[in-house]
Amino acid sequence: MILGISGSGHKEGESSAAVQAILKASELPSVYVSAADKQINGCTGCLRCVGDNICKVADDWPEIGALMSDADAIVFGAPNYFGMMNAIGHAIWERTYSFRHNSRFTLAGKLGVIVGTNDEAKQSVIPYVRSMMAANKMAVAGEMAVQGSAPCYRCGYGHHCVVGSVVGKHGFLDRIKAEHRPAHFADQCRAKEEAQKLGMVLQGIFG
Ligand SMILES: Cc1cc2nc3c(=O)[nH]c(=O)nc-3n(C[C@H](O)[C@H](O)[C@H](O)COP(=O)(O)O)c2cc1C
Numbered sequence: 423m424i425l426g427i428s429g430s431g432h433k434e435g436e437s438s439a440a441v442q443a444i445l446k447a448s449e450l451p452s453v454y455v456s457a458a459d460k461q462i463n464g465c466t467g468c469l470r471c472v473g474d475n476i477c478k479v480a481d482d483w484p485e486i487g488a489l490m491s492d493a494d495a496i497v498f499g500a501p502n503y504f505g506m507m508n509a510i511g512h513a514i515w516e517r518t519y520s521f522r523h524n525s526r527f528t529l530a531g532k533l534g535v536i537v538g539t540n541d542e543a544k545q546s547v548i549p550y551v552r553s554m555m556a557a558n559k560m561a562v563a564g565e566m567a568v569q570g571s572a573p574c575y576r577c578g579y580g581h582h583c584v585v586g587s588v589v590g591k592h593g594f595l596d597r598i599k600a601e602h603r604p605a606h607f608a609d610q611c612r613a614k615e616e617a618q619k620l621g622m623v624l625q626g627i628f629g
Contacts, residue, residue, distance in 0.1 A: 424452040424624060425493035427486065429500035429511030430539070433458035437499035439607035440537045440568040440617055444497045447621020450628055453493075455486055462486070462513045471520035475528050483517045491521070491528045494628055495563065496555075497620075499537030500547050501570055507538075507547040515554040522558065530559035533627065535620050540570030563623055566616035571604045 426445045428438040433456055445452040460482035470478040477484050490496055500511030521528035534555040538547035548565050555562055574586035581588060581595040588595065592602050607613055 423493050424448055424450050424495045424497060424628070425489050426452060426454040426497040427490075427499070427514065428454075428456045428458070429498065429508060429514050430456070431458055431508065431510055432501075435501070435539070436568045436570055436607050437501055437537055437539045440539070440566065440613060441497050441499040443607065443614065443617035444535060444537070444621045444624070447618045448624040448628075449621070450624060453489055455489060457486075457510045457514060460486070460510075462510055462517070464513045465516045465519045467519075472523045475521050475523055475526055477517055477520035479517075483514070486514065487517065487520065490518070490532075493532060495533035495535065495624055496529075496560070497535040497537070497624075498551055499539065499568075500543075500551070501539035502543040502546045505542060505546055507543075507550050511547070512550075515551065518554065518558055527559040529555075532558075532560045533563045533624070534560045535563050535624065536565035537617075538565070538567045541567060543567050543570075563627070564620045566613065566620060568607055568613040569604055569610055571606060575603050 426441040428441050430437040442454055462483045463481050477487055500507050536548050536551045544567050552562055572587040574580035574588045580586045581598050
């Protein structure tokens with residue numbers, strides 16, 4: 423089973439679309455999880471996981487953790503926020519601390535595929551997730567970046583807000599028109615091609 427996880431708080435954003443496109447292109451049995459409607463806290467270091475590598479914290483992570491341990495490969499996508507991976511994505515990987523105790527690594531040998539959303543993700547999300555996959559003794563089968571879409575394009579104030587990215591890019595506008603908006607994943611030819619290729623890599627390995 424291939425597990426796709428979007429660590430974005432936005433249910434239908436770019437991370438979500440790219441992860442699901444990779445799953446679809448793999449043509450393999452897959453499960454997709456969005457962190458958007460989940461409560462996922464950081465690791466508290468309570469150490470209740472040390473005996474059996476199972477996290478006991480009562481939020482939504484243990485369910486995701488169980489899927490991670492069942493999966494043959496994990497396709498993980500998350501956005502860049504302020505030059506780093508977003509906090510929800512970070513919490514998902516921080517909680518894999520529960521998977522590495524007493525000389526055992528629950529995720530050892532599984533394959534990983536990484537999606538980083540927006541250009542800065544190449545310096546933030548992608549290297550960070552790569553290092554977390556390595557810490558879990560996983561192997562990275564591939565990675566890609568997808569263009570992000572700033573919330574300022576849909577917040578309602580973006581056309582005249584001086585702190586937002588719309589005015590930063592286009593100057594003051596009477597209103598935001600279609601030509602100003604960044605392309606969503608469905609219109610990003612290069613990202614779609616990358617997702618197709620990564621799906622085919624998974625198909626070549628597990629198909
Ligand atoms: C709290 C927050 C911080 C962000 N910081 C940045 C940033 O530093 N640079 C940037 O280019 N985009 C930034 N963004 C825009 C997101 O990267 C963009 O909305 C992306 O599409 C989110 O991923 P998603 O579509 O998968 O939800 C930020 C968005 C939020 C909500």
